[in-house]
Amino acid sequence: QCHQGYQHTGRTKMSASKFDPKDPNRLLLAVPKKGRMHAAIIDMLNGSGFDYKRPERLDIAHCRDLPVSIVFLPAADIATYVSDGNVDLGITGEDIVAESGANVNVLMELGFGKCRLSLQAPKQANITDAKQLAGKRIVTSFPALTEAFFKKFETEETGKTNIKCISGSVEAACGLGLADGIVDLVETGTTMRAAGLEEISTVLNTQCVLISNPQSKHNELIEIVRRRLAGYLTASRFVMITYNVHRAALKEASLITPGKRSPSIVSLEDSNWVAVNALVEKKRAAGVMDELERIGATDILTTQLHSSRMGD
Numbered sequence: 001q002c003h004q005g006y007q008h009t010g011r012t013k014m015s016a017s018k019f020d021p022k023d024p025n026r027l028l029l030a031v032p033k034k035g036r037m038h039a040a041i042i043d044m045l046n047g048s049g050f051d052y053k054r055p056e057r058l059d060i061a062h063c064r065d066l067p068v069s070i071v072f073l074p075a076a077d078i079a080t081y082v083s084d085g086n087v088d089l090g091i092t093g094e095d096i097v098a099e100s101g102a103n104v105n106v107l108m109e110l111g112f113g114k115c116r117l118s119l120q121a122p123k124q125a126n127i128t129d130a131k132q133l134a135g136k137r138i139v140t141s142f143p144a145l146t147e148a149f150f151k152k153f154e155t156e157e158t159g160k161t162n163i164k165c166i167s168g169s170v171e172a173a174c175g176l177g178l179a180d181g182i183v184d185l186v187e188t189g190t191t192m193r194a195a196g197l198e199e200i201s202t203v204l205n206t207q208c209v210l211i212s213n214p215q216s217k218h219n220e221l222i223e224i225v226r227r228r229l230a231g232y233l234t235a236s237r238f239v240m241i242t243y244n245v246h247r248a249a250l251k252e253a254s255l256i257t258p259g260k261r262s263p264s265i266v267s268l269e270d271s272n273w274v275a276v277n278a279l280v281e282k283k284r285a286a287g288v289m290d291e292l293e294r295i296g297a298t299d300i301l302t303t304q305l306h307s308s309r310m311g312d
């Protein structure tokens with residue numbers, strides 16, 4: 001792993017910006033340059049309105065609307081870059097933060113990149129408890145977390161667990177006779193099952209997080225970035241529902257769509273009717289529409305939100 005400071009070249013050609021790309025005081029935000037989290041993070045940055053263009057083959061892009069530069073780095077190194085102060089902010093997995101032991105502030109869970117780090121063993125070994133693997137051979141890409149996990153099960157009798165670190169294809173280790181168990185990430189479980197393994201215990205649940213260097217001098221900008229991302233994430237979780245309802249059913253309607261704080265109610269020409277606007281969680285929207293129809297609401301529409309600022 002490379003832990004050296006990031007050299008800000010400022011050589012990138014960009015279109016007009018009110019912020020100087022050569023300014024060494026720009027906030028640096030590190031994001032994975034490829035891999036599983038990359039696409040979701042890029043969608044989030046674009047959806048949050050970060051105005052940047054990554055020049056082909058360059059690993060830095062300067063935002064035009066904020067004194068922020070986005071640095072594209074391997075996901076596994078981001079926590080260390082942030083804790084060492086080479087960059088101010090980073091987006092990576094909680095598993096990577098925990099494994100690196102990095103001293104960073106976790107500012108926000110991002111709700112994607114969800115999976116779990118699990119202890120797995122061959123199905124035919126019939127292992128039912130993690131204790132049974134203490135002192136045995138474990139292969140993983142997460143040696144620090146694995147060591148901490150097994151510490152609590154080790155006794156004089158079991159001795160120290162033999163933990164071997166490899167960088168990929170961990171699931172093949174038991175089949176090759178190299179391990180009695182593995183500690184690896186599981187999302188759908190497809191890889192685990194295909195390798196004839198079963199889950200014995202969860203070591204850590206993980207998702208993408210926004211992290212910051214506790215000593216960064218960019219506190220105000222960090223808060224601007226955090227709020228932009230939070231606004232986008234909230235907007236992508238909710239839809240705006242709009243409908244007309246008879247005043248007699250308004251109380252019931254307000255219980256169905258209480259909104260985040262309260263629904264907005266607008267009078268209509270026909271004084272017996274009102275128009276209602278409220279935020280509804282996307283995953284509940286269809287059910288809410290059914291309920292509103294049932295109480296006689298009409299003209300029920302949902303509208304997608306692009307971004308938001310709603311407070312915490």
Ligand SMILES: Nc1ncnc2c1ncn2[C@@H]1O[C@H](COP(=O)(O)OP(=O)(O)OP(=O)(O)O)[C@@H](O)[C@H]1O
Nearest residue numbers: 032034035036037075076093095113114115185187
């Ligand atoms: N199903 C998954 N399997 C592995 N990692 C996942 C999964 N879902 C989310 N992640 C997150 O992605 C991180 C791995 O990303 P990373 O970019 O290092 O590797 P990758 O996606 O396997 O890509 P590559 O192997 O090409 O580098 C994990 O540490 C975890 O936080």
Ligand SMILES: O=P(O)(O)OC[C@H]1O[C@H](OP(=O)(O)OP(=O)(O)O)[C@H](O)[C@@H]1O
Nearest residue numbers: 168169170185186187188189190191192
């Ligand atoms: O539960 P699933 O949905 O099958 O996903 C989990 C698998 O994905 C990752 O491997 P990846 O494909 O990134 O390759 P790697 O073995 O090189 O890390 C991880 O290490 C698991 O093996």
